[in-house]
Amino acid sequence: xxxxxxxxxxxxxxxxxxxxxxxxxxxxxxxxxxxxxxxxxxxxxxxxxxxxxxxxxxxxxxxxxxxxxxxxxxxxxxxxxxxxxxxxxxxxxxxxxxxxxxxxxxxxxxxxxxxxxxxxxxxxxxxxxxxxxxxxxxxxxxxxxxxxxxxxxxxxxxxxxxxxxxxxxxxxxxxxxxxxxxxxxxxxxxxxxxxxxxxxxxxxxxxxxxxxxxxxxxxxxxxxxxxxxxxxxxxxxxxxxxxxxxxxxxxxxxxxxxxxxxxxxxxxxxxxxxxxxxxxxxxxxxxxxxxxxxxxxxxxxxxxxxxxxxxxxxxxxxxxxxxxxxxxxxxxxxxxxxxxxxxxxxxxxxxxxxxxxxxxxxxxxxxxxxxxxxxxxxxxxxxxxxxxxxxxxxxxxxxxxxxxxxxxxxxxxxxxxxxxxxxxxxxxxxxxxxxxxxxxxxxxxxxxxxxxxxxxxxxxxxxxxxxxxxxxxxxxxxxxxxxxxxxxxxxxxxxxxxxxxxxxxxxxxxxxxxxxxxxxxxxxxxxxxxxxxxxxxxxxxxxxxxxxxxxxxxxxxxxxxxxxxxxxxxxxxxxxxx
Amino acid sequence: xxxxxxxxxxxxxxxxxxxxxxxxxxxxxxxxxxxxxxxxxxxxxxxxxxxxxxxxxxxxxxxxxxxxxxxxxxxxxxxxxxxxxxxxxxxxxxxxxxxxxxxxxxxxxxxxxxxxxxxxxxxxxxxxxxxxxxxxxxxxxxxxxxxxxxxxxxxxxxxxxxxxxxxxxxxx
Numbered sequence: 001x002x003x004x005x006x007x008x009x010x011x012x013x014x015x016x017x018x019x020x021x022x023x024x025x026x027x028x029x030x031x032x033x034x035x036x037x038x039x040x041x042x043x044x045x046x047x048x049x050x051x052x053x054x055x056x057x058x059x060x061x062x063x064x065x066x067x068x069x070x071x072x073x074x075x076x077x078x079x080x081x082x083x084x085x086x087x088x089x090x091x092x093x094x095x096x097x098x099x100x101x102x103x104x105x106x107x108x109x110x111x112x113x114x115x116x117x118x119x120x121x122x123x124x125x126x127x128x129x130x131x132x133x134x135x136x137x138x139x140x141x142x143x144x145x146x147x148x149x150x151x152x153x154x155x156x157x158x159x160x161x162x163x164x165x166x167x168x169x170x171x172x173x174x175x176x177x178x179x180x181x182x183x184x185x186x187x188x189x190x191x192x193x194x195x196x197x198x199x200x201x202x203x204x205x206x207x208x209x210x211x212x213x214x215x216x217x218x219x220x221x222x223x224x225x226x227x228x229x230x231x232x233x234x235x236x237x238x239x240x241x242x243x244x245x246x247x248x249x250x251x252x253x254x255x256x257x258x259x260x261x262x263x264x265x266x267x268x269x270x271x272x273x274x275x276x277x278x279x280x281x282x283x284x285x286x287x288x289x290x291x292x293x294x295x296x297x298x299x300x301x302x303x304x305x306x307x308x309x310x311x312x313x314x315x316x317x318x319x320x321x322x323x324x325x326x327x328x329x330x331x332x333x334x335x336x337x338x339x340x341x342x343x344x345x346x347x348x349x350x351x352x353x354x355x356x357x358x359x360x361x362x363x364x365x366x367x368x369x370x371x372x373x374x375x376x377x378x379x380x381x382x383x384x385x386x387x388x389x390x391x392x393x394x395x396x397x398x399x400x401x402x403x404x405x406x407x408x409x410x411x412x413x414x415x416x417x418x419x420x421x422x423x424x425x426x427x428x429x430x431x432x433x434x435x436x437x438x439x440x441x442x443x444x445x446x447x448x449x450x451x452x453x454x455x456x457x458x459x460x461x462x463x464x465x466x467x468x469x470x471x472x473x474x475x476x477x478x479x480x481x482x483x484x485x486x487x488x489x490x491x492x493x494x495x496x497x498x499x500x501x502x503x504x505x506x507x508x509x510x511x512x513x514x515x516x517x518x519x520x521x522x523x524x525x526x527x528x529x530x531x532x533x534x535x536x537x538x539x540x541x542x543x544x545x546x547x548x549x550x551x552x553x554x555x556x557x558x559x560x561x562x563x564x565x566x567x568x569x570x571x572x573x574x575x576x577x578x
Numbered sequence: 579x580x581x582x583x584x585x586x587x588x589x590x591x592x593x594x595x596x597x598x599x600x601x602x603x604x605x606x607x608x609x610x611x612x613x614x615x616x617x618x619x620x621x622x623x624x625x626x627x628x629x630x631x632x633x634x635x636x637x638x639x640x641x642x643x644x645x646x647x648x649x650x651x652x653x654x655x656x657x658x659x660x661x662x663x664x665x666x667x668x669x670x671x672x673x674x675x676x677x678x679x680x681x682x683x684x685x686x687x688x689x690x691x692x693x694x695x696x697x698x699x700x701x702x703x704x705x706x707x708x709x710x711x712x713x714x715x716x717x718x719x720x721x722x723x724x725x726x727x728x729x730x731x732x733x734x735x736x737x738x739x740x741x742x743x744x745x746x747x748x749x750x
Contacts, residue, residue, distance in 0.1 A: 071739035074612040076605075080743070141737070142615030143656045 028183035062137035236263035308347030343375025365436035463508035490516035510538035614654035616740035637678030
């Protein structure tokens with residue numbers, strides 16, 4: 001799956017350019033050949049220059065000789081002529097030199113063994129014969145020709161010439177060697193780079209595969225745990241219903257009903273935990289009074305923890321308010337206490353205390369809520385792992401490993417943190433540290449306290465695709481004293497609304513088949529009939545977060561009849577004129 | 579070292595014949611011409627020569643036609659060379675004047691050449707004449723001595739190359 005991406009790196013213009021300028025063996029050979037050619041040209045040019053230089057030197061020597069021998073030649077002074085010639089003899093490059101009279105006849109001169117002097121000459125242009133330069137020069141005085149001189153010098157002695165060529169060859173050799181070394185090192189570098197790239201790709205693939213398998217393992221654990229929990233809950237519910245059918249004792253029915261309700265509550269909580277973990281659950285931050293919230297959880301805690309656990313609440317008055325999602329806060333606290341209970345199989349006391357932590361340095365004011373147990377504790381090497389999703393010390397089916405990760409997620413989302421201190425055998429203290437809010441808590445309205453039946457007959461359009469859910473909600477609405485009509489999809493609801501606007505409120509599910517979903521429906525209604533109140537229901541959706549951002553009233557499934565009543569009233573009240 | 583002078587290879591005994599000039603005289607004729615390139619004259623001296631370089635011979639002419647042979651087709655300082663035998667005429671337009679033995683017609687040596695830019699050449703052993711350059715015989719070879727002071731006094735410049743070949747310079 002990484003293949004196309006990494007292949008495309010090499011197809012980029014920069015990569016192509018790099019490849020163009022890369023030194024391949026062929027390029028190295030080409031450069032070496034070019035160097036050789038350049039060296040050859042240089043040698044030829046050098047030779048030409050040396051030749052020209054030698055010609056000039058020989059001409060100058062001949063001129064000097066001609067000037068010197070002018071008088072001795074004119075007046076037949078042979079000893080003087082020979083002396084001048086002898087001076088040239090000391091130069092090893094001069095192979096022959098001769099002086100000739102005005103008639104071109106030989107007067108005096110010398111030559112080495114290899115060459116001989118011509119018997120007579122006439123003045124010509126300088127010429128090159130083999131490796132020798134031959135120069136003739138007129139001897140003249142005052143414009144009168146008196147004779148001529150002949151000079152034959154070697155162009156360049158062999159050792160000197162060889163030395164020059166060896167020098168050039170050495171330079172070429174060094175340059176070629178350098179290119180070869182550079183080329184080979186570059187080639188090996190390229191090869192290493194390609195290998196590294198391949199290695200990286202393989203590693204990435206392996207890591208991806210590992211992640212995938214870890215994910216699958218986690219999924220397996222999760223589904224195993226969740227399925228087990230749900231089966232238990234369903235067992236309680238279905239057996240409770242069976243038993244209710246077989247009895248007419250109101251007290252027993254009441255007990256069974258309570259059992260079923262508890263099972264359903266636990267199921268709801270479980271899904272809530274999963275959603276919190278997945279961070280898909282919409283957060284509804286509110287300013288809350290911690291003391292009030294925790295005292296309000298009293299019954300819930302007692303019911304969840306069992307009879308052999310004593311909860312000791314040590315909540316001072318004057319705790320600072322915090323801004324958190326209240327239900328998430330409750331779930332987090334419940335998760336911590338459930339863990340505390342499980343750490344004390346023989347029973348014991350769970351202490352929940354809270355305190356204000358005044359700001360120190362850069363830290364803002366915070367409120368710390370601690371839950372301490374006197375249980376088994378957590379070994380030091382496991383403390384770092386307890387917040388990891390799906391980490392659990394309990395057996396399969398007993399825990400999902402999501403409890404403390406929900407706590408962690410909640411704390412982070414609320415701008416705070418979780419601290420855990422534990423001593424094996426002595427107990428564990430888990431602390432939630434949440435920043436103080438500067439706002440004041442709203443006075444909680446007790447929705448359940450209002451009497452549901454005291455409403456006038458209102459007609460509600462219920463948009464819900466699931467038949468069973470629709471049936472149950474219709475029953476609830478009837479119980480609350482509403483009239484209702486059902487539409488099976490958002491599209492159907494729009495058709496119905498266009499026929500007549502005779503509804504006091506639209507109650508819609510979020511996810512439904514069709515062109516529109518519940519969100520689109522609500523937006524359209526708000527745009528076209530702004531006076532019609534709307535209420536969305538959802539259990540889970542990524543869009544739920546954006547719904548809360550859009551200030552769309554939301555009812556989280558599963559909900560109790562009291563919640564439905566309260567939300568319906570609130571939605572209606574919002575759109576009441578005045 | 580150049581003062582050792584030049585030698586003529588041929589040391590053949592001089593023929594007593596009067597008609598043909600001896601080898602010695604032929605060498606002298608050649609030298610007479612070759613002195614030209616080694617001496618500089620003031621440019622004004624060529625004003626009345628018609629552009630030619632004049633070699634004059636006064637008194638007896640020992641060279642005869644040999645002299646004419648030597649200068650044929652030759653140039654000195656870019657000028658064609660002519661040979662003039664004075665026979666008592668004025669030597670004023672000459673560049674080189676060879677003073678031969680006086681004849682009856684010009685018994686006295688032309689005295690009016692003194693101070694003029696004329697290179698006078700004579701035989702040293704003559705006894706009757708003297709010039710700026712005098713031929714001497716040394717070991718059977720023709721050589722010369724030079725009176726550079728006299729030449730300078732006459733506005734002539736003799737090349738050091740020539741001076742170097744003289745057996746003696748400024749002997750007087």
